Amino acid sequence: MAEFRELIEQATRRLSRDRELRLEVSRELESHLEASAAEFLGADYSEEDAHAAAVQAFGPPEEVAEQLWEANRFRLKWRARAWWLARLTLLPACVLATLIFAVSGISTVSRSSQIWDGVDYSYNPVMRWQERRLKGRMTAEQRLIYFGDESADSRTDRWRAVRDANPQEVLDQLELISMMLSELPDTERAPEAFAAGRQDLLVELERGSDLDPDNGVYSLITAGLWLLPIADDFDHNAVDATVVIETLRFKGGQLERTESKVYRWPDGADEQALSLALTALEEAASKPYLTMHVSDRVRRRLAQLPAPRSMHEYLGRISREVGTLLPSLSYFRTAFRLVSAAALRRAESGDQEGALYLLKQLDTVSAKLAASAEPLISLLVAHSCEHLQRVAEVAVWRALGDEAEAAEALARSDSLAVVYANYRQGDSAEAREFDEYLMQTSGALMSTLIPAVPGYRVDTSAFRKAEYATVDRAALTVGLLVIVVLSSLISLSGGYQSWRNRRSGNGPLLLWIGWRRLGLALAGGVGLPLMGFMVWVWTPWSGRAYGLNYTLTPLAAYLPLCLFAGLLLWLLGRSALRQRAYELGLSVPTPPSRWPALILAGLILGVSFTVWGVFRWSADDGGDVSSGWALASLIATAAALGFAFWWLVRELIWLKGIEKPRRALGRAALVGLAVALGLGLVLRAWVGFVTYGAVRTELTLWVQIIAAVSGVGISLLFLAGTPGRFKVFAASIGRSISPILAMSGLLLALTVGTGLSLRERSLAKEMVALSPVFFDLEIKNSNAREFKAYLAGEETRPPRRP
Amino acid sequence: MSLSKELARGTVMPIVLSLLAERPMYGYEIVKTVNTRSNGVLEFKEGTLYPLLHKMQGQRLLKAKWQDGPASGGGKARKYYALTPKGNRLLDASREQWESMSGAVDALLMGA
Numbered sequence: 055m056a057e058f059r060e061l062i063e064q065a066t067r068r069l070s071r072d073r074e075l076r077l078e079v080s081r082e083l084e085s086h087l088e089a090s091a092a093e094f095l096g097a098d099y100s101e102e103d104a105h106a107a108a109v110q111a112f113g114p115p116e117e118v119a120e121q122l123w124e125a126n127r128f129r130l131k132w133r134a135r136a137w138w139l140a141r142l143t144l145l146p147a148c149v150l151a152t153l154i155f156a157v158s159g160i161s162t163v164s165r166s167s168q169i170w171d172g173v174d175y176s177y178n179p180v181m182r183w184q185e186r187r188l189k190g191r192m193t194a195e196q197r198l199i200y201f202g203d204e205s206a207d208s209r210t211d212r213w214r215a216v217r218d219a220n221p222q223e224v225l226d227q228l229e230l231i232s233m234m235l236s237e238l239p240d241t242e243r244a245p246e247a248f249a250a251g252r253q254d255l256l257v258e259l260e261r262g263s264d265l266d267p268d269n270g271v272y273s274l275i276t277a278g279l280w281l282l283p284i285a286d287d288f289d290h291n292a293v294d295a296t297v298v299i300e301t302l303r304f305k306g307g308q309l310e311r312t313e314s315k316v317y318r319w320p321d322g323a324d325e326q327a328l329s330l331a332l333t334a335l336e337e338a339a340s341k342p343y344l345t346m347h348v349s350d351r352v353r354r355r356l357a358q359l360p361a362p363r364s365m366h367e368y369l370g371r372i373s374r375e376v377g378t379l380l381p382s383l384s385y386f387r388t389a390f391r392l393v394s395a396a397a398l399r400r401a402e403s404g405d406q407e408g409a410l411y412l413l414k415q416l417d418t419v420s421a422k423l424a425a426s427a428e429p430l431i432s433l434l435v436a437h438s439c440e441h442l443q444r445v446a447e448v449a450v451w452r453a454l455g456d457e458a459e460a461a462e463a464l465a466r467s468d469s470l471a472v473v474y475a476n477y478r479q480g481d482s483a484e485a486r487e488f489d490e491y492l493m494q495t496s497g498a499l500m501s502t503l504i505p506a507v508p509g510y511r512v513d514t515s516a517f518r519k520a521e522y523a524t525v526d527r528a529a530l531t532v533g534l535l536v537i538v539v540l541s542s543l544i545s546l547s548g549g550y551q552s553w554r555n556r557r558s559g560n561g562p563l564l565l566w567i568g569w570r571r572l573g574l575a576l577a578g579g580v581g582l583p584l585m586g587f588m589v590w591v592w593t594p595w596s597g598r599a600y601g602l603n604y605t606l607t608p609l610a611a612y613l614p615l616c617l618f619a620g621l622l623l624w625l626l627g628r629s630a631l632r633q634r635a636y637e638l639g640l641s642v643p644t645p646p647s648r649w650p651a652l653i654l655a656g657l658i659l660g661v662s663f664t665v666w667g668v669f670r671w672s673a674d675d676g677g678d679v680s681s682g683w684a685l686a687s688l689i690a691t692a693a694a695l696g697f698a699f700w701w702l703v704r705e706l707i708w709l710k711g712i713e714k715p716r717r718a719l720g721r722a723a724l725v726g727l728a729v730a731l732g733l734g735l736v737l738r739a740w741v742g743f744v745t746y747g748a749v750r751t752e753l754t755l756w757v758q759i760i761a762a763v764s765g766v767g768i769s770l771l772f773l774a775g776t777p778g779r780f781k782v783f784a785a786s787i788g789r790s791i792s793p794i795l796a797m798s799g800l801l802l803a804l805t806v807g808t809g810l811s812l813r814e815r816s817l818a819k820e821m822v823a824l825s826p827v828f829f830d831l832e833i834k835n836s837n838a839r840e841f842k843a844y845l846a847g848e849e850t851r852p853p854r855r856p
Numbered sequence: 857m858s859l860s861k862e863l864a865r866g867t868v869m870p871i872v873l874s875l876l877a878e879r880p881m882y883g884y885e886i887v888k889t890v891n892t893r894s895n896g897v898l899e900f901k902e903g904t905l906y907p908l909l910h911k912m913q914g915q916r917l918l919k920a921k922w923q924d925g926p927a928s929g930g931g932k933a934r935k936y937y938a939l940t941p942k943g944n945r946l947l948d949a950s951r952e953q954w955e956s957m958s959g960a961v962d963a964l965l966m967g968a
Binding site for chain 1: 882883887888902904906907908910911914922933935
């Protein structure tokens with residue numbers, strides 16, 4: 055055989071640049087020479103002569119070497135380029151894709167927190183980058199209207215610049231007034247600054263009234279502004295400061311008779327301010343409507359934004375909407391409290407006509423406030439004002455000594471409470487049932503945004519689907535992250551082994567399994583599980599018809615998906631690689647029995663379904679999992695994990711061809727145990743003494759889990775490092791599975807990632823189409839519509855601004 | 857009698873295509889079949905077949921697949937070559953060319 059080896063060596067020497075190709079050609083030539091020699095042997099040649107004859111028949115190796123190089127030149131070139139391209143691009147592309155998904159995930163979570171908790175994320179680089187990108191898609195004018203003048207020193211100046219750019223735009227004037235009201239200094243701590251601020255505001259309110267002459271809101275705010283120092287100075291504890299009226303109120307979900315207080319006009323309070331306030335109130339009552347144009351303002355600002363392309367961009371719109379300023383509402387109540395006090399003073403001095411005139415003014419204003427209410431909060435303020443007015447009416451009639459009229463006024467006040475209670479409790483069993491259904495199916499985001507109004511009928515499915523798309527995206531990011539880490543670690547290990555064996559030529563090979571087998575591995579390991587998952591998602595059993603606020607069970611499907619995909623990818627990949635290694639003449643182990651892998655696949659699916667079923671069933675049953683079922687689920691999961699560990703160990707032993715597996719296992723277990731114990735002690739000491747200065751028992755469980763998992767990991771690594779018969783084969787499988795892994799990650803990112811982005815885009819459009827301004831829906835689509843009609847009387851809505 | 861080098865070079869590719877049109881074969885099998893069917897007239901240095909097979913594979917005329925050989929040969933894995941559709945088309949074209957050329961050569965050399 056030595057002459058064969060020499061001949062093959064010479065014939066293939068020009069292919070040495072590509073070790074795998076040279077091995078393949080060598081194997082082919084060797085097979086030829088063996089067959090040739092066998093034939094000569096059959097013709098009664100001696101073994102030596104047969105070999106010599108086979109070499110003779112083969113021809114001169116130098117000529118064959120030249121021709122082989124010529125024939126494979128192009129192949130050598132493209133294979134070298136393809137490998138370098140794969141090395142340089144596959145893993146970085148995978149990392150890049152992971153980062154892109156992570157950025158989007160961080161933005162979505164940050165935007166959600168902004169909606170729920172009003173958190174300022176200006177420090178967050180991802181959010182700042184997103185904001186810059188958003189601005190890049192807007193014109194200078196759009197940016198000014200949406201963000202205000204960003205170079206301005208104060209928030210008021212920021213919006214003054216917008217108003218100055220559009221001096222005839224009522225909505226910009228109101229935006230400025232809202233900002234000035236929110237920045238108005240405190241009357242008690244800084245009375246002079248307050249007076250100056252009020253003066254500036256009165257100028258802007260006057261200007262607003264000129265621009266928007268049918269709107270009485272400017273006059274109502276003016277009345278509130280004049281009375282604000284008196285309200286802030288009001289001493290509730292002073293003797294006879296208030297008159298107490300026992301009225302019906304709807305509190306804590308039930309109607310009860312409780313104390314309502316009517317202010318008495320404080321002695322020595324600023325009479326001139328009252329006079330100015332009453333004039334302003336009279337003017338407000340005479341105007342056709344009273345509105346801050348909240349919805350119109352939000353609509354105008356949101357119209358400047360480009361159409362949202364993802365969930366986080368849509369959430370950005372919502373956070374802007376939720377953060378809309380509604381400061382003027384408190385001024386309305388201030389005006390009502392103190393004008394009621396003035397009416398009571400007139401009644402106590404016997405001026406019936408004067409007192410009733412003021413009450414009538416308040417009644418007119420509260421009805422107009424209700425008629426103009428667009429966000430639900432405005433309607434609730436109108437209700438509060440109406441309540442203050444009706445209770446004041448009782449106090450006024452009692453002060454006038456007319457008990458019959460006082461009783462009628464009390465009945466009117468009580469009836470308001472009854473109508474309000476009916477509205478809040480839902481007017482029918484159907485409405486209440488719908489509320490429950492809505493809370494179950496709307497998703498975590500919408501369930502917090504849905505105002506607490508009964509019979510709120512909005513199709514929230516797009517919100518729920520977008521939420522699932524976001525969670526899918528997060529799961530994809532985690533999956534890609536795992537792939538990137540695994541792939542990098544395996545690549546590094548392969549690179550190290552190649553470097554270590556660079557002289558002996560026994561380093562791991564980078565095996566090329568061919569497009570067909572690569573396609574099969576990717577289709578089976580990525581495509582098949584994903585298709586199964588998509589089919590599952592579309593079935594009613596997946597639980598995706600419910601929101602994540604109601605049940606988290608749909609998320610449980612990610613774990614079996616990942617385990618199943620990982621198992622399939624490994625089985626198909628390693629089978630193809632083993633076949634290739636065999637073709638190249640490497641020493642390879644015989645394929646292991648398929649049963650354990652099949653049992654593992656069955657266990658993953660079976661246990662997942664069982665655990666999922668138990669929790670899904672319990673969610674329908676009120677969320678309580680019986681201890682028996684919980685224990686059964688735990689045992690099933692532990693059994694599956696134990697079997698998976700055993701299978702993994704078996705694979706490692708097979709792959710390496712470890713000769714004395716029990717001894718190797720024992721050593722690995724000892725090393726793992728030592729690491730777990732040592733790490734556990736170090737971690738406990740670190741967590742306990744360095745961080746807290748004492749042992750914290752509640753952290754011990756986590757410390758133990760981390761130590762145990764690390765111990766298991768180290769013992770597996772130790773086992774992987776144990777020498778065996780198929781060292782080159784095992785190392786080659788490791789080195790070659792890395793690009794397959796990276797390719798599957800890239801495939802995932804390109805298909806699922808793109809699919810999810812497109813889905814988010816279409817869902818964002820659907821959500822915007824539902825209503826450009828969410829406030830609009832609160833009253834329009836709920837029982838609040840009837841309550842609003844009740845409060846507004848016969849008043850009509852204000853005309854909508856374009 | 858053996859063929860001149862030039863004539864052999866021009867005919868080897870169509871011959872290989874023609875053999876593989878019958879069934880997939882591995883390198884040594886091709887060599888043996890050519891030798892047997894041509895009674896040694898077309899005998900060529902065996903080693904030079906492989907560069908030709910690789911070249912034809914590179915030109916997408918052939919496809920190759922490793923599979924276990926017949927049990928009589930020890931069942932060892934061998935690289936089998938088979939025709940691709942492109943190889944089939946070239947074989948048809950080569951047959952047509954050969955027919956017209958051999959007719960012309962017959963007429964000129966044999967005076968037929």
